[in-house]
């Protein structure tokens with residue numbers, strides 16, 4: 639087993655690089671065809687990770703929507719949906735969130751050491767809470783996932799998590815979907831904030847694929863040698 643799973647980051651942005659707007663409602667960036675593609679990418683992974691911010695703000699279900707894809711996973715001896723994973727320092731997660739209540743997939747919460755005890759109590763019976771250090775170390779969480787048999791991990795945001803995985807060199811592939819509109823509001827979150835990214839003008843990422851999907855475009859970047867093109 640590799641020291642860490644293959645890590646695929648997935649994100650949808652507006653033309654001006656925002657991943658949400660500043661309203662209470664969740665902003666839909668992808669279209670139906672792209673959501674079906676994302677469902678298939680999820681179905682090909684052992685686990686899906688989102689940050690605690692996304693669990694709180696978007697309340698995602700993180701289950702495979704397609705009956706056919708769920709059945710195909712079961713035929714391969716896998717659970718219908720991948721394991722759900724999140725990261726938290728504070729541990730203040732709502733046990734009623736759909737992350738914990740929808741579907742039968744295993745759920746793992748990587749938590750910074752100081753909050754492990756109270757989080758394990760809060761999520762008793764709903765998730766496995768794992769001590770991931772102080773401060774929480776994403777590489778440690780990835781090593782733990784590898785030890786649990788996760789070979790392929792899809793990271794679906796938000797911006798804080800994406801920035802961490804990218805700046806720490808913990809990503810093998812990036813799927814960036816650009817929706818055909820602007821958000822234009824500095825209060826809204828962007829794909830990533832500032833940081834020292836391993837890809838810069840002197841070290842360009844490898845473009846693996848560009849695909850039109852209805853009115854959005856998917857750009858796939860290979861970020862490590864583990865990512866094979868095409």
Ligand SMILES: NC(=O)c1ccc[n+]([C@@H]2O[C@H](COP(=O)([O-])OP(=O)(O)OC[C@H]3O[C@@H](n4cnc5c(N)ncnc54)[C@H](OP(=O)(O)O)[C@@H]3O)[C@@H](O)[C@H]2O)c1
Pocket residue numbers: 648649650651656657658664667688689690691692693695696725726727728729730750773774775776794795796797798799800802827
């Ligand atoms: N367009 C898209 O594809 C897409 C996808 C997903 C999300 N989003 C958007 O992204 C926004 C949320 O992004 P976000 O940056 O606020 O949140 P986030 O990246 O989802 O989660 C950040 C939180 O995760 C926990 N965390 C992450 N790394 C950690 C570490 N190394 N150590 C300890 N804790 C860690 C912390 O939780 P605690 O606060 O619990 O300590 C932190 O506050 C929402 O607006 C959502 O709609 C967009």
